[in-house]
Amino acid sequence: MTHSTFLTTKRAVPSAARAAALIGALALAQWMPAGAQEGHPLKGSWLGTWKSNDTHGENVLLVLDWNGESVTGVINPGTDNIRISEATLDPDRWVVRIEADAEDRSGRTLRYVIEGRIENLELANRSIVGTWENGRGGGAFEASRQ
Amino acid sequence: MMPEPRARGRGRPRRDTVSNVCRGVVAALAVTLAASAASAHHAVSAKFDEGRKASFDGIVTGVDWRNPHVHVFVNVEVEPGEVENWAVELESAALLEKSGWRRESLRPGDAIAVEGLAARDGTRQIWAQSLVLSATGRDVLHVRDTAPIAPIAPRPTPRWPDGTPMLGSPDTRDGYWGYPTETALVEDGVAVAMRPDGLLEDIGDAAKVAPLQPWALGLYVHRQSRGLQDDPIFLNCKPPGGVRHFQSPLGVQLIEDRDAQRVFVLMGSGNRNYRIIYLDGRAQVGQVGGDDDNPLYYGRSVGKWEGDTLVVDTIGFNEDFWFTEGGLPHTDLLQLTERFSRPDFDTLRYEVTIDDRGAYTRPWTASWELRWVGGEDLPVHFCQDNRS
Numbered sequence: 055m056t057h058s059t060f061l062t063t064k065r066a067v068p069s070a071a072r073a074a075a076l077i078g079a080l081a082l083a084q085w086m087p088a089g090a091q092e093g094h095p096l097k098g099s100w101l102g103t104w105k106s107n108d109t110h111g112e113n114v115l116l117v118l119d120w121n122g123e124s125v126t127g128v129i130n131p132g133t134d135n136i137r138i139s140e141a142t143l144d145p146d147r148w149v150v151r152i153e154a155d156a157e158d159r160s161g162r163t164l165r166y167v168i169e170g171r172i173e174n175l176e177l178a179n180r181s182i183v184g185t186w187e188n189g190r191g192g193g194a195f196e197a198s199r200q
Numbered sequence: 201m202m203p204e205p206r207a208r209g210r211g212r213p214r215r216d217t218v219s220n221v222c223r224g225v226v227a228a229l230a231v232t233l234a235a236s237a238a239s240a241h242h243a244v245s246a247k248f249d250e251g252r253k254a255s256f257d258g259i260v261t262g263v264d265w266r267n268p269h270v271h272v273f274v275n276v277e278v279e280p281g282e283v284e285n286w287a288v289e290l291e292s293a294a295l296l297e298k299s300g301w302r303r304e305s306l307r308p309g310d311a312i313a314v315e316g317l318a319a320r321d322g323t324r325q326i327w328a329q330s331l332v333l334s335a336t337g338r339d340v341l342h343v344r345d346t347a348p349i350a351p352i353a354p355r356p357t358p359r360w361p362d363g364t365p366m367l368g369s370p371d372t373r374d375g376y377w378g379y380p381t382e383t384a385l386v387e388d389g390v391a392v393a394m395r396p397d398g399l400l401e402d403i404g405d406a407a408k409v410a411p412l413q414p415w416a417l418g419l420y421v422h423r424q425s426r427g428l429q430d431d432p433i434f435l436n437c438k439p440p441g442g443v444r445h446f447q448s449p450l451g452v453q454l455i456e457d458r459d460a461q462r463v464f465v466l467m468g469s470g471n472r473n474y475r476i477i478y479l480d481g482r483a484q485v486g487q488v489g490g491d492d493d494n495p496l497y498y499g500r501s502v503g504k505w506e507g508d509t510l511v512v513d514t515i516g517f518n519e520d521f522w523f524t525e526g527g528l529p530h531t532d533l534l535q536l537t538e539r540f541s542r543p544d545f546d547t548l549r550y551e552v553t554i555d556d557r558g559a560y561t562r563p564w565t566a567s568w569e570l571r572w573v574g575g576e577d578l579p580v581h582f583c584q585d586n587r588s
Contacts, residue, residue: 090432093519093531094415094558122533122558145418175422176430 102197378451398526442523531558
């Protein structure tokens with residue numbers, strides 16, 4: 055599936071429906087214990103908020119994977135489908151940096167940069183706490199592994 | 201007459217009342233207990249603070265004789281008229297029974313003196329390093345289990361009629377492999393000071409243990425620095441997957457089904473789990489229909505004999521557990537190549553190559569030996585027995 059197909063799909067779904075889907079996922083996640091994950095600390099699904107994000111809503115879902123060489127993944131799969139172009143982890147300080155290109159409603163490219171620290175590394179429902187910015191705005195970022 | 205319980209003070213060192221001789225005995229006992237720590241459900245340091253000694257006298261109110269840890273409950277008079285009930289944690293019932301102790305070795309009403317390590321969380325729990333009956337001065341419920349003495353002249357390797365070495369008991373009766381010479385993974389040829397439970401004496405040695413990727417080294421150091429308290433085998437009774445069942449003093453039993461061309465690996469640790477090694481040349485898909493969507497704690501194992509060595513290839517591990525004592529990380533890219541050989545009747549040589557490009561920079565190998573324990577069945581050990 056191409057990036058443009060993702061965008062077509064995105065525009066076909068009303069914003070309210072997308073928001074409802076994410077909120078629903080968020081609500082459901084409250085009742086689901088985080089699955090054990092003793093491998094790479096970033097691998098898994100992360101659900102949380104990027105505050106004050108007027109373009110893609112305040113709720114955010116990251117699905118991250120580790121292929122042995124790099125962290126890959128997507129932000130808001132099924133709704134915004136923002137592919138992560140680069141993700142790094144500094145294991146000395148457990149600082150995460152994620153970069154991803156998205157488009158706003160007018161088709162203008164936005165480069166998201168999320169930077170945060172992994173907290174409670176030893177827990178299955180560890181968190182990434184930090185900030186996000188996309189050149190147009192920014193704010194607090196927090197997501198917990200599901 | 202029952203001795204009057206006398207509080208020695210919670211967590212207060214009792215060194216002023218212990219002679220040098222007694223301290224020596226306690227130290228020796230502590231070494232004995234530490235040597236068996238790898239068999240414990242959890243590393244002692246995971247739950248108890250090795251820097252905080254505690255001691256008290258009290259009256260036994262109950263004995264919970266179960267795995268993974270026996271607990272003795274003791275009433276301690278901390279102030280005149282004020283009694284606290286403490287939980288004294290010991291090794292598993294399985295190991296204590298192998299050491300000759302029984303649940304009746306200590307009875308409610310017995311007066312005892314306890315020395316040990318205080319719980320990290322400040323609760324009324326103590327890991328017993330010494331438990332002495334006040335009435336007799338007898339030290340009780342310590343682990344004194346040792347490997348069977350090897351014959352002066354090695355007994356020959358038992359073989360099947362076709363000459364293939366047997367991995368189990370030649371008369372198909374009791375017997376298992378235990379007393380591993382290594383209880384935590386370290387790359388062959390590397391010398392680091394490490395406790396039996398896998399805790400490094402010097403955290404600065406972490407990078408020497410195995411060729412870890414940076415993230416895996418960071419995670420290993422994190423787990424080590426927390427005293428291994430996050431071990432899922434402790435927190436969630438996860439199975440001893442990967443190579444871990446071959447590092448447990450509770451042993452493994454290898455049952456060869458020659459007709460079905462498979463080897464069953466029965467485990468004394470964990471929850472009497474088992475693992476199957478298929479020798480029938482099947483594809484590495486495990487269950488009927490395959491289990492690609494169901495990664496496993498023991499992976500999917502296929503093997504073949506190369507001369508006198510059984511070579512086993514295993515893939516398909518999940519990431520829900522620690523695959524060795526000490527907290528070395530792995531990923532679902534882990535592939536194990538195990539080599540089993542029996543150079544004489546009483547020795548099982550185990551060599552494993554760890555190939556996990558998700559966590560390590562190159563494949564690496566570790567090896568150790570296990571000792572034949574004849575005439576005994578696997579110890580009974582269920583982690584969930586007293587999880588509370």
